[in-house]
Amino acid sequence: MKSIKLSSVVMLALLFAVIPTQSWAKKKISLRYNLEKGSEYTFNIKVDQNMQMKVMSNDVNTNNVITLQQTSKVIDASADQFKFSNTIDKMVMDISSMGMNMHIDSSDPSTYAQGREKMMGEAMNKAIGKSYEITINQLGKITSMDLGNLSTALAALGDKNDQSSFTVYPENKLSEGDSWESTVKAGKGMVVKSKYTLKKISGHTAELSVDGTITSDGSNDKISNLSGIQTGIIYIDINTGMTTKATLNQEIKMDISQSGMTIPSNITSLISLDVKKK
Numbered sequence: 001m002k003s004i005k006l007s008s009v010v011m012l013a014l015l016f017a018v019i020p021t022q023s024w025a026k027k028k029i030s031l032r033y034n035l036e037k038g039s040e041y042t043f044n045i046k047v048d049q050n051m052q053m054k055v056m057s058n059d060v061n062t063n064n065v066i067t068l069q070q071t072s073k074v075i076d077a078s079a080d081q082f083k084f085s086n087t088i089d090k091m092v093m094d095i096s097s098m099g100m101n102m103h104i105d106s107s108d109p110s111t112y113a114q115g116r117e118k119m120m121g122e123a124m125n126k127a128i129g130k131s132y133e134i135t136i137n138q139l140g141k142i143t144s145m146d147l148g149n150l151s152t153a154l155a156a157l158g159d160k161n162d163q164s165s166f167t168v169y170p171e172n173k174l175s176e177g178d179s180w181e182s183t184v185k186a187g188k189g190m191v192v193k194s195k196y197t198l199k200k201i202s203g204h205t206a207e208l209s210v211d212g213t214i215t216s217d218g219s220n221d222k223i224s225n226l227s228g229i230q231t232g233i234i235y236i237d238i239n240t241g242m243t244t245k246a247t248l249n250q251e252i253k254m255d256i257s258q259s260g261m262t263i264p265s266n267i268t269s270l271i272s273l274d275v276k277k278k
Contacts, residue, residue: 027176027201031169032138033241037077040278041242043070049269056261062097071278075133081143083135088127093120140166140241167196167208167234167243174198189220192230199233205244206236214252221257228252232271246273 045068053060069090076083095102104121105111106128112121133146170180179197186192194212201207214228232248250269255262 028173029175029198029201029206029238030173031167031206031236031238031241033082033136033140033169034138035074035077035082035240035242037074039074039240041072042276042278043072044068044274044276045070046272047269048271049267052266053256054264060098062095065094067092076135080138081135082138083133085131085133087129087131089129091124091128093124134165136166138241139171140168142166167236169241176201185217186214189216189218189223190226191215191217194230196234201238204238206238208234208236210234210248214250216254224255224257224262226252226254228254228267242275242277243273244275247271248273 045066047064047066049064049066051062051064053062068088070086070088072084072086074082075085091106093102093104095104102117102120103111104117104124106121106124109121112118112124132148133144134142135144136142168182168184172180174180176198179195181193181195183191183193192212192214194210197209197211199207199209210230210232212230214226214230216223216226228251230248230250232246234246235244236242237244248269248271250267250271252267252269254265254267256265257263
């Protein structure tokens with residue numbers, strides 16, 4: 001009799017242990033941007049990129065490591081529109097190619113006092129301390145972008161339809177295992193089609209996996225035969241919709257037209273992002 005009672009207690013305990021887990025697994029969430037006016041975030045971005053090119057039958061390998069710190073402030077907020085003012089605070093570039101190494105730090109003028117470093121450092125510093133504005137809706141779709149406060153040369157690198165900074169969320173609610181797709185422009189002439197999957201909900205954090213393809217939209221006449229893939233993990237603050245951390249891997253093949261030559265190029269990049277609320 002005691003054995004039966006004990007078995008019943010154990011089964012009941014196991015049942016209550018399982019029920020919350022099952023309920024959580026079936027939990028549905030709506031991913032939306034929900035930001036307060038005046039909120040500030042620090043973005044730390046690192047791009048570690050390897051480029052292999054074939055130039056006049058010669059193999060040229062270049063490694064670029066770029067780190068960037070940016071402050072983003074919500075300067076206006078409504079139920080469906082959020083405007084960010086973004087300021088580039090600091091940028092560091094480490095370039096290694098054909099036995100030559102360059103280290104350029106926007107906060108250290110001695111690293112770009114002369115030579116090629118001076119030209120690149122001066123161009124870099126035209127962006128430091130300058131602001132640009134982006135407005136998104138609650139699903140993360142960019143509705144407007146103003147790059148006017150950046151220099152003309154750097155603003156030319158932007159695209160008013162560039163959506164790569166924000167994950168676009170679906171209209172419907174999501175459970176673990178659900179997926180959705182989004183197609184965005186990323187830089188001049190590139191289109192990224194991504195499939196996002198909600199892998200895990202843990203507290204106020206949503207973990208997303210992303211698998212995507214990279215193609216050309218035909219607008220950049222210096223690039224042809226472009227193809228690539230992008231994979232990674234993104235962590236989202238469910239309360240605000242903001243990315244807190246992300247790691248992306250890119251592999252891109254393309255032909256670059258330069259000085260009358262066609263240069264086959266392979267590019268692999270590891271992109272990491274860390275975002276902190278101030």
